[in-house]
Amino acid sequence: xxxxxxxxxxxxxxxxxxxxxxxxxxxxxxxxxxxxxxxxxxxxxxxxxxxxxxxxxxxxxxxxxxxxxxxxxxxxxxxxxxxxxxxxxxxxxxxxxxxxxxxxxxxxxxxxxxxxxxxxxx
Amino acid sequence: xxxxxxxxxxxxxxxxxxxxxxxxxxxxxxxxxxxxxxxxxxxxxxxxxxxxxxxxxxxxxxxxxxxxxxxxxxxxxxxxxxxxxxxxxxxxxxxxxxxxxxxxxxxxxxxxx
Numbered sequence: 001x002x003x004x005x006x007x008x009x010x011x012x013x014x015x016x017x018x019x020x021x022x023x024x025x026x027x028x029x030x031x032x033x034x035x036x037x038x039x040x041x042x043x044x045x046x047x048x049x050x051x052x053x054x055x056x057x058x059x060x061x062x063x064x065x066x067x068x069x070x071x072x073x074x075x076x077x078x079x080x081x082x083x084x085x086x087x088x089x090x091x092x093x094x095x096x097x098x099x100x101x102x103x104x105x106x107x108x109x110x111x112x113x114x115x116x117x118x119x120x121x122x
Numbered sequence: 123x124x125x126x127x128x129x130x131x132x133x134x135x136x137x138x139x140x141x142x143x144x145x146x147x148x149x150x151x152x153x154x155x156x157x158x159x160x161x162x163x164x165x166x167x168x169x170x171x172x173x174x175x176x177x178x179x180x181x182x183x184x185x186x187x188x189x190x191x192x193x194x195x196x197x198x199x200x201x202x203x204x205x206x207x208x209x210x211x212x213x214x215x216x217x218x219x220x221x222x223x224x225x226x227x228x229x230x231x232x233x234x235x
Contacts, residue, residue, distance in 0.1 A: 037172075044215065044226055044227075044228050044229045045164075045166075045172065045215055045217075045226040045229075046226070047223060047224045047225070047226070050222075059222055059223075061223050062223065095171055095172075100174065100177065106219055107219040107222060107224045108162045108174070108177055108217065108219045108224075109162075109164075109172075109174065110173075110174035110183065111171075111173070111174070112171035112172055112173070113171060114171055115171055
């Protein structure tokens with residue numbers, strides 16, 4: 001069974017940094033593109049960033065471009081999101097999600113982890 | 123960007139009755155070379171992460187009950203729950219994956235009347 005477990009969320013002040021992690025199991029991680037999707041409390045879904053299987057392609061939503069960096073370590077089946085210069089509007093649950101396509105990046109998502117909450121507040 | 127707009131924002135349906143959710147994209151998500159609509163539907167139950175229901179606008183994900191169906195093409199799509207069950211109370215999202223950045227609709231909350 002595919003399992004995605006996010007960690008690293010917490011309460012931070014504006015302008016600071018945080019690194020999220022996602023531990024993957026139950027599938028061949030090194031073959032799969034992966035993504036981060038966020039959801040502000042009580043709000044809708046917003047795709048944040050995606051990374052190809054070999055880290056050759058990294059894509060970002062405009063609101064986080066230049067501040068967030070996605071990365072992965074296929075040796076330990078882990079996905080990361082380095083978030084710098086955090087803003088109040090970055091407050092959200094951050095979900096790790098597997099790209100549904102077997103090859104390449106298709107940008108639809110299944111399954112999703114349970115999410116980790118990032119709160120940016122002074 | 124391709125913007126997704128769902129309607130209604132919420133609806134209340136009696137158990138066993140039909141629920142219909144609409145999703146409109148600002149540009150066509152039909153890829154002419156393979157005749158596929160690059161649209162997915164997700165279900166998010168309270169306190170849970172989203173779950174994929176349908177892809178290619180109408181292909182049901184494995185394990186999804188057949189009371190869930192998708193239709194439409196180009197810019198206009200519909201998710202239908204043919205006979206609402208208690209466990210279907212959730213927020214439903216459409217999402218285009220035709221072009222990055224991908225976007226979701228704002229969500230439609232389905233409740234029991």
